[in-house]
Amino acid sequence: MHRSSLLAFLLARIISSQAAQTLIPTTCFSSESALESYFNYLYPWGSDHNGGARMDKAHIAISSDTLTLTAQSVTGQPSTKQGGKTIQINYLSGTVNAKTHFTVTAGGALNFSAQFQAPTAKGTWPAFWLTAVQGWPPEVDMAEWKGDGKISFNTFNTSSQVEAKDVTYSDPGKWHDVRAELRDENGKDVAVKFYLDGKEEANQVGKAFVGTAMYLIIDLQMEGSSGSPGPKSSTYF
Structure with a gap:
């Protein structure tokens, strides 16, 4: 059994030359109502993306200021179609x-x-x-784990132009x-710095990301880019 969770330490802050504003506080996982x-x-x-897991509210839990997402092996679910493929x-x-959409404005920043x-x-x-509210890209994978013992930091400018x-x-x-x-790097592009445990690990550029609204997503997808078959016991994130 693999157990993982997200502690109530999620903090999204938008910064500009005039002011700093916290958009998602560290108390966001203190209760179900706070979530x-x-x-x-x-x-x-919706419920499906590009992996072998279908999302369901019953697999989300809040306890001790921690968000836990649980993936449970099932059979009999209808397949899904993503990107022209049946999954x-x-x-x-x-x-x-x-619920908040995030935009790096001209002269601004997001942490x-x-x-x-x-x-x-x-x-x-x-x-x-982070991924675009309309169209695609931009996408910024601030942390992604793909079943290989590593953490990935990625910025998509197109499907083939990826840092x-x-x-x-x-x-x-x-x-x-x-x-x-x-x-904001130059009024058009967005510089992205990624850190793990306080150490800067990557510095990338999102081309023409300034002014584009993005969703913030926390998910426990399965299989897909992380390989298959996945574990049969419940997995937690």
Whole structure:
């Protein structure tokens, strides 16, 4: 059994030359009502994405200031179609997306910080990421784990123009700090710095990301890019 959670340390802060404003406080996982004040259940577009897990509210729990997403192996679920491909659903799992949309404005910035325990076994695919509200890209994977013992930091400018950095994710059973800093670089592009446990691991650029609204998503997807088959026992994130 792989156990992981997100501690109530999620903090999204928008910074400009005039002021700093906290958009999601560290108390966002203090209760179910607090969660629902700042987050919606499922993906912004529904229950399915591009992996083998279908999202379901019943697989989301709040306890001790911690959000826990649980992926449970199931059979008999209808398949889904994503990107023109038919995908078999082998799990029910959980995801939440922030009610606030996040935009790096001209001259502005965004900081995102969180603490995670994250599974790294084959077939487990948790992520903490930003993606465009309309169209695609932009996408910024502030933390992504793809079943290979590593954490990935990625910025998508197109499906083929991707900046990516994989770093060994030691001691997945322990809490780790993740931080991403997004800054307007030149009135058009966004510079993105990624940190793991206080160490800068990657510095990437999102082309023409300034002024584009993005969703914030925390999900426990399964299989897909993390390989298959995934674990049969319940997985937690």
